[in-house]
Amino acid sequence: MPRTVLILGLLLLPLILDMYWQRVLCTAGIYALLALAFDFLAAYVGLVCLGGALFIGAGGYISGLLNAYLGWPPLLCIPTATLAGAMISTFVLLPCLRLRGIYFAIVSFMFPLFAVYIIVALNVFGGTEGISALAILPNIWVEQYFILSMIVVSLFAIRRLVNEDIGLILRGIKDNDQAVRASGISITAYKTKAVFIAALIGCFGGAYLSHLYGWLGLSLFAMDFSILPIAACVMGGMGSLVGPVLGAFILTPMSEALRGFGQLRVVLYCLILIGFMVYKPEGLMNYIERKYHQFEHWEEV
């Protein structure tokens, strides 16, 4: 039941929105993917990864460059960039996989900044200007349903994954990595797999983004992509997977709606977040789930 509500809700959303909000929906979708990837790594592997911007940047740049330099169509660029971006992101994060908790977070946060400086210093890939006039997706409907279907697919894929054996091992690593090593399993190998999976999701978002706006530039490495997913997770409920997606779909439009307040926007945004952290630290989805189960229980009796 809740599953159908979610899928139908997501799929029907584009039909009731006007042009402007449809664009917002697409952006929200990207954040939803990032939030999902963040939640997966944080709640099921124990890696707090602030590399959202790295994923978006890697995916976005690769896809955009393939399109600009080689003239590949978006439908070819996006899958290639998803795969290649995920491989590159995983590769650069590989040496830091030994780190845990906040240390991994800091290092993963650093890479996008790194990338920006490299691009500016070497003046490659369009330098500070970026490259514009990339091929864009055919129309707003394709754009929306492309990202929405990807969200649904990744969501259910990850949900499935965390209950498979590989998922159990990853959760084991989160609970107790030394015991996993004592069980004869290489934690580095499994962490690498997990980061690759998260990077796939994030890089798809990036590749999609560059063809959504037909533009690639340094703002693909913007900090928002690393930070906002955390906010979405806090709001939606860590570890619920659906929650962060929901959180992203609430926070992004909210951030848009608050535009009217000008500079006060960020303040209001923060206040709402703080409110959530203080009054509903478990997050929306975990709260709803608890209530739902209570309700179900009553019916049985």
Add this chain to the structure above:
Amino acid sequence: MEGQSVLQVRNISKAFGGVQAVVDVSFTLQKGEVFGVIGPNGSGKTTLVNLITGFVRPDSGEVLFKGKKITGIQPHKIANLGLTRTFQIMRPYHSLSAFKNLIVPLNSPRVRRSRGGKLGDRDGVAIDILEDIGFERDARVPYKIAGSLPLGYLKRLELGRCIALKPEVIICDEIFSGLSMSEITSIIPLLERLRMEGITMMMIEHRLRELFRLTDRVIVMNFGQKIAGGLPEEVMEKKEVRKAYLGRET
């Protein structure tokens, strides 16, 4: 005892900063024996386990497992050779059920290899192990999350994780500590059974009376050094040992 050595520790030393945790310790485990390591708190027993199982690298010395040098190899590779350990402070996957805790070691290359690359009926194997370690008495226990289980169950779950790997050697790091007498008496038959199956065991222990029911030989450690070794009764008669334990020689 066939007199065939399974595990050889040769002149192993480790210092943490200025503290000599283990100094030049050597001993040999014979196949199928139960070997005890005793000593006061902080005498380097757990460090010794960490050194053998690869969790800590020795400063000098080496460890041979079935004649092959294993020092410097990563812990998961050592576990895959069949040299397993439990942890003194239990390390269950507390958000997973006891049953799922066992699925993790059942995914190790060692187990996969022994079942011809496939997982086969891993659920069945996990249930067998749970039964082995005495989880069958309450049908709900295996499906409760490990974090909510009492200490006795967790200790046995630690053993279960080792058993899942079909080990040749199990190193138990203070498996009796913190347990009630009745919990201990429920673990001892399990350990005896493992021994009957030909598994070599090394037991780090503080509970001497219970330990001596099981062990063939013991070594005594104090301040990182091996101060005595031999049959349990002999060892306890030695002056140095009494001094280390009681603070005086009488």
